[in-house]
Amino acid sequence: MSSTHPRRIVLAYSGGLDTSVILRWLIERYGAEVVAFCADLGQGEDLSEVEGKALATGAKRCIVRDLREEFARDFCWPMLRANAIYEGEYLLGTSIARPLIGKALVDVARESESQAIAHGATGKGNDQVRFELTIAALAPDLQIVAPWREWDLRSRTDCIEYAQKHSIPIPITPAKPYSMDANLFHISYEGGVLEDPWAAPDSSMFQWTRDPEAAPDQAEEIVIRYAQGDPVAIDGQTLAPAALLSRVNELGAKHGIGRVDIVENRFVGMKSRGVYETPGGTILHRAHRAAESITLDREVVRLRDSLIPQYASLVYNGLWFAPERRALQALVDQTQQEVNAEVRLRLYKGNVTVLGRRAERSLYDPELATFERDDVYNQADATGFIRLQALRLKMRQLKGFST
Numbered sequence: 001m002s003s004t005h006p007r008r009i010v011l012a013y014s015g016g017l018d019t020s021v022i023l024r025w026l027i028e029r030y031g032a033e034v035v036a037f038c039a040d041l042g043q044g045e046d047l048s049e050v051e052g053k054a055l056a057t058g059a060k061r062c063i064v065r066d067l068r069e070e071f072a073r074d075f076c077w078p079m080l081r082a083n084a085i086y087e088g089e090y091l092l093g094t095s096i097a098r099p100l101i102g103k104a105l106v107d108v109a110r111e112s113e114s115q116a117i118a119h120g121a122t123g124k125g126n127d128q129v130r131f132e133l134t135i136a137a138l139a140p141d142l143q144i145v146a147p148w149r150e151w152d153l154r155s156r157t158d159c160i161e162y163a164q165k166h167s168i169p170i171p172i173t174p175a176k177p178y179s180m181d182a183n184l185f186h187i188s189y190e191g192g193v194l195e196d197p198w199a200a201p202d203s204s205m206f207q208w209t210r211d212p213e214a215a216p217d218q219a220e221e222i223v224i225r226y227a228q229g230d231p232v233a234i235d236g237q238t239l240a241p242a243a244l245l246s247r248v249n250e251l252g253a254k255h256g257i258g259r260v261d262i263v264e265n266r267f268v269g270m271k272s273r274g275v276y277e278t279p280g281g282t283i284l285h286r287a288h289r290a291a292e293s294i295t296l297d298r299e300v301v302r303l304r305d306s307l308i309p310q311y312a313s314l315v316y317n318g319l320w321f322a323p324e325r326r327a328l329q330a331l332v333d334q335t336q337q338e339v340n341a342e343v344r345l346r347l348y349k350g351n352v353t354v355l356g357r358r359a360e361r362s363l364y365d366p367e368l369a370t371f372e373r374d375d376v377y378n379q380a381d382a383t384g385f386i387r388l389q390a391l392r393l394k395m396r397q398l399k400g401f402s403t
Contacts, residue, residue: 006115006143008033010108012101012131013062015050018120020170021159022147023057026118030145035112036062039101041071042184042242044207056169063108067100068184072241075100076185079315080284081229082332083292083305086312089262090274091281093186098127099320102134109142116143123149126267130318137321178205184245186258186278197263197273208249208277212256212350219348221355222251224284226291226343229336231284245280252279255347267317283345283352290354291341294364300335307331 009026013019013036026034036054040047047064054062075096086092105117117135121127123146132144153159163170178192178201187207193199203211225233232238234247252258258279266272292301307328314325341359345352367376397403 005030006032006145008035008060008112008114009116009118009145010035010037010105010112010114011059012105012117012119013038013050013054013059014120015047015053017156017159017163017170020053020057020168021153021162022118022120023054023059024166024168025147025151025162026145027058029151032116033060034058034118035060035108035114037105037108038062038064039104040064040066040068041097041100042068042246043182045182053169061112065104067104068242069240071097071100071184072245075320076245076281077230077241078329078333080231080281080288081336082311082329083285083288083308084312084315085285085308086316087262087264089260090264090276090316091186091260091278091285092312092315093183093276093278093281094181094188095126095130095316095318096185096320097183098130098318099134102131103138103321105131106135106139106142109139114142116145118145118147121146121148124268124270126316126318129267133318134321180207182207184242184249185281186276189275190272194273194275201261201275205275206259206277208253209259209279210254210256212259215256215349216254219346220251220255221344221346223342223344224248224287226288226339226341229288229291229333229339231287245284248280248283251347252283252352253277256350257347257352258282259350283347286352286354287343287345288339290343290345290357291339291359294357294362295339295341295359296335297363304332304335 009030009032011019011023011026011034013023015038023034023036026032036050036059038047038050050064051062079092079096084092086095108114109117119128119131121131128146128149132146135142135144153162162168176192178189178194181188189201189205194201223235224231230241231244231248234244239247258277258281260276260278261273262276263271263273311325311328311332314320314322314328319325338361340361341357343354344356346355367374
């Protein structure tokens with residue numbers, strides 16, 4: 001990686017206070033042209049004014065790209081096929097977005113013949129690691145500029161004063177008592193009032209989901225169809241990945257589904273509290289498990305499940321493009337070839353309940369499973385099976401080992 005100052009820098013830009021200040025700081029600090037890049041991941045913001053803000057702040061160009069379909073199809077869906085969940089609760093909504101943004105930044109850097117990429121992640125969080133590992137994997141020749149690790153600005157107040165001093169056009173709004181990040185898969189909240197792990201978040205904080213207590217008193221049933229491990233239809237309507245994720249988000253949010261409040265272990269070493277809304281992801285995670293229950297072999301499920309913590313950690317830590325994640329994905333995707341099923345669910349006041357599951361090729365055989373009279377299973381066969389399983393246990397006792 002070159003140590004010379006880059007002539008042109010691609011900046012991960014949102015139009016907010018931090019990245020607006022960073023844009024101007026890059027021009028002053030490096031004397032470089034700045035290409036602002038903004039990814040539309042379904043965060044629900046009006047991005048129509050982003051280009052004007054960037055150009056007014058000094059950007060040479062501003063590029064806004066709609067990545068919603070790619071996000072759902074190539075990032076969320078593979079992760080859901082793996083049933084990935086971090087530390088038993090977090091469905092990885094922020095983590096899975098970062099490698100796509102990093103990939104898009106590299107693409108824009110190549111297109112614009114830039115020599116560096118800049119981001120606004122702080123030096124205490126996971127995102128700096130996720131962005132930079134992605135860039136290292138895809139374009140190790142590009143320089144990385146991380147202003148929060150270089151400059152002397154240390155607070156929102158410092159950034160506002162810098163913006164005012166340099167006539168940067170930013171809206172001056174009251175600071176929220178927490179930080180928020182959204183995409184098509186989830187919304188995350190952290191910092192501020194949430195730094196006290198004993199303090200409950202105010203109900204007004206949640207942007208998507210209804211309070212489960214205020215959700216409809218009437219339950220709603222839906223049917224999700226899976227093809228090779230991916231959700232492809234809801235209630236008989238076939239939808240593209242981004243549209244399907246949007247639809248299941250609406251359904252989950254309506255019924256107060258997907259709120260999680262956890263203290264997680266950051267990759268950089270500290271514990272951090274995060275509050276998340278993942279309505280659609282929660283439904284799809286539950287439905288996918290049900291689809292697998294009648295289509296996957298027992299030992300295949302056990303093997304794949306043993307790898308979930310490792311897969312989830314790779315996503316959380318920003319190693320999406322690492323060879324070990326790709327290897328795990330290949331195994332996961334092989335297991336999903338026969339996951340072709342429909343799952344019926346009830347949505348009610350924060351809960352997702354599986355009501356039924358069916359598949360044309362199902363490993364569930366009612367003739368074998370029945371407690372009634374049958375002609376396909378010889379119950380006497382169980383005697384030898386149990387004796388063989390008990391052999392090692394008997395030997396321990398007979399040889400005087402403690403139980």
